[in-house]
Amino acid sequence: MKNIFLVGAFFFANLALLAQQKKEEKPFTRPKLVVGIVVDQMRYDYLTRFWDQYGEGGFKRMVNEGFNCKNNHFNYIPTKTAAGHASVYTGATPKVHGIIGNDWYDKTEDRMVYCTEDGVVESLGTDSDAGKMSPRRMVASTMTDQLKLATVSRGKVIGISLKDRGSILPAGHAADGAYWFHGKKEGHWVTSTYYMEKLPKWVKKFNDSDAAEKYKKVWNPLYDIETYTASIEDDNEFEGTFSGEKKPTFPHDLPKLWKDNGRFDLLKGVPFGNSLTTDFAEAAIEGEDLGKDDITDFLAVSFSATDYVGHRFGVSAKETQDTYLRLDQDLERFFAFLDNKVGKGEYTVFLTADHAAVEVPSYLESMEIPGGYFSKKDFIDSLTEFLDDTFGSDKLIKNFSNEQIFLDQKEIKKLGISSAEVENAIVTEIKNYKHITEAYSGTDLRNQEFTDGLANRLQKGYHFKRSGDVLVVLDPGFINSTNRKGTTHGSGHAYDTHTPLLFFGKGINHGATVRRTEIPDIANTVCALLGITFPSGKSGEPIWEVIE
Structure with missing residues (x-):
């Protein structure tokens, strides 16, 4: 009889403990850091075409440890860089957030305007006008804005990209900082007085270190070029060249091409630009102490070199394949850095693109495919x-x-x-x-x-x-251009809309779906994960399969 009472007591004690645990479950996940990654001009099939040559710690790690949305699409036209970044972070489309292109004709001002231009602010980090930028033309809030509101500005938000629009629009209106790369003779990361009165010490230190200078080197294939079987022949008539080159082939000698291609601007058009972005992202995490406490911070990183390479060389170029293999290494390095500095399992990452790209139309013509x-x-x-x-x-x-x-x-x-x-x-x-x-x-x-x-x-x-x-x-397959080399984007056809969407890290399920997901779903998924209010223009829905 005594044993029965003991068993009963144990049973009810466990029931009480389970009830207490159930009661204490929180309807949100609070990672120390959210990292949003946008790969400029990444088609979904770059994930699958180059899969066998990717390492284990970059794209494969995201797929193997996280969640893969295989049927992810932009649901609006035009598929342009600025509109894409704004849509990823506002959870809305240009109809609501107002960024209808990289630039557009303004009917009120009777002129073309640039998406982030702002004559009211001043440049920081450069004497040029490259820093006269802000997010003021975006008329909806972002998930990064909502994080600032939810944490009463205690959570930090930083945006980073080679392109101003790739850092400013994701960082949102209330960011602690947004930084972009100004090339030419300077090779510095810059910002504007919209965010701050002077550059932080860590940014000055990074600029003073001449970190960009080390990437002024010859661009050779990462691996034996004969293994690049997912691409067409290196010497072909469908690819553009750098100024001063006779053929669009490896090697690309950056020191020799330097002066004729904008000096440090040349780094934007080669994979080393992504490596430099990774360097700066790591410096930002350390300089801003991101992910150091239990209040969620947010780092928005856009890798832009992929877009410049794609425009010049096209979808099927060996340069494009090499750029993604090198980006995979940068991601592996970056994730290892996050494991060390923030803690494995303490951060959440998503990766997507701002648009995809059409195959070079002249190449389509050669294959007798419409274009x-x-x-x-x-x-x-x-x-x-x-x-x-x-x-x-x-x-x-x-x-x-x-x-x-x-x-x-x-x-x-x-x-x-x-x-x-x-x-x-x-x-x-x-x-x-x-x-x-x-x-x-x-x-x-x-x-x-x-x-x-x-x-x-x-x-x-x-x-x-x-x-x-x-x-x-x-x-389909037609572009508004007279240039028969390289590629572009902007349409609502599948080749421009189908982009990767990967999640991994804290609070993320492991799995995959072929159910259609759309770009505005991303911000709403992250907000649902964090338990914060959706952006003001919300039109997408959380992807329920992704969240634990």
């Missing part, structure tokens, strides 16, 4: 002639950029017609033009709801005040 080039000049000339014949004016088109037509509203008013009338006439006319898949008027995008297809993607990228009057979609 080619769209002439902006021929398009505008034909359309202007049509509008002159129809409405009696050749001044109706004010601007054509980002595949958007902006009309001269003063000219329309002078003619006594409506903007909708001109927009509809243009849409009807250009459906007969070569290499145009679809076109929609701004009036229709404002007044109708499109639930799927390219129209839906255009609508999610359409900003009420900033977007054009007619939006054009080119045929």
Whole structure:
């Protein structure tokens, strides 16, 4: 009988302990540091095509220890760098956050404006205008802003990228700092007075160390070039060259190319630019004491050299393959640094891209796969002639950029017609033009709801005040360019929208999904993980499979 009582007491004691543990479960995870990584112009298939040559500690570590969203897409047009970074961090699309491109025609100012330009602030770290930047043109909050609010500014937020837009937009409005690389003769990391009155000591120390100088060296393949079987021949007609080169082939002698390619700006277009970014990210973690306490900090890192390499050499170049193999090593080094400085299992990482890229259209042509080039000049000339014949004016088109037509509203008013009338006439006319898949008027995008297809993607990228009057979609494989070498991006076709999305670290499940996920889901997943309020423009949803 005594034993029965003892067993019963033990049983109920354990029940009470389990109940207490259950009661103490928290509906959030609090890593010491969140690291957001955006790889500029990374297609999803770069993860699979180069898999066999990746090491165990970079991309493979994220997949093997974390969660892989295999069917991740941008859900809007245009797929541009600034819009991509803003969408990743706001959990919204350009329709809401207002970053409709890297630059766009501003109807109020009657000029092209750059996404982060700010004439009110001053440069820090350089005497040039390279630092006159801020996030003020982004009109929605970011997950980094929400972290600052949730921690009453005790959690630090730092943004880092070779590109100003790649650091500023992810860091958000309330960041402690955003830094970008100014090349030319300086080779320094800079910022603006939007964030601070003077550069921190650790940034000055890094700049004074001439850390960028060590990457002024010859770019040879990391491994035997014969093993780069996921790429086409090194010497081909589809790749661009650095100024001063006769062929787009290895080796690329940076010291010899230095003066003709912008000096330190040359580092942006080679994989060493990603290595320099990693160096600076590690310096930021130490200099800012990120991840040192139980209040979550956030480091937003964008690797931009991949984009410059892709634009010049294209999707299937050996230079592109080599750049990703080297980035994999940089990631392995960086994750090992985080293990040591923050603690393995104490930080959370996500990795994605700001857009993908189309295969070089001239290469597609050689393979008899649909693709080619769209002439902006021929398009505008034909359309202007049509509008002159129809409405009696050749001044109706004010601007054509980002595949958007902006009309001269003063000219329309002078003619006594409506903007909708001109927009509809243009849409009807250009459906007969070569290499145009679809076109929609701004009036229709404002007044109708499109639930799927390219129209839906255009609508999610359409900003009420900033977007054009007619939006054009080119045929798959076609780009608005006369340059037959290298690649670009910007469309809503799968080759531009399908990007990797990997999570690993504290609070992240191990697994994978082929369920469609979308770029705005990222910020909302991170906010759900941390238990903080979603960004103000939220349109995505948390990816429930990712979070423990």
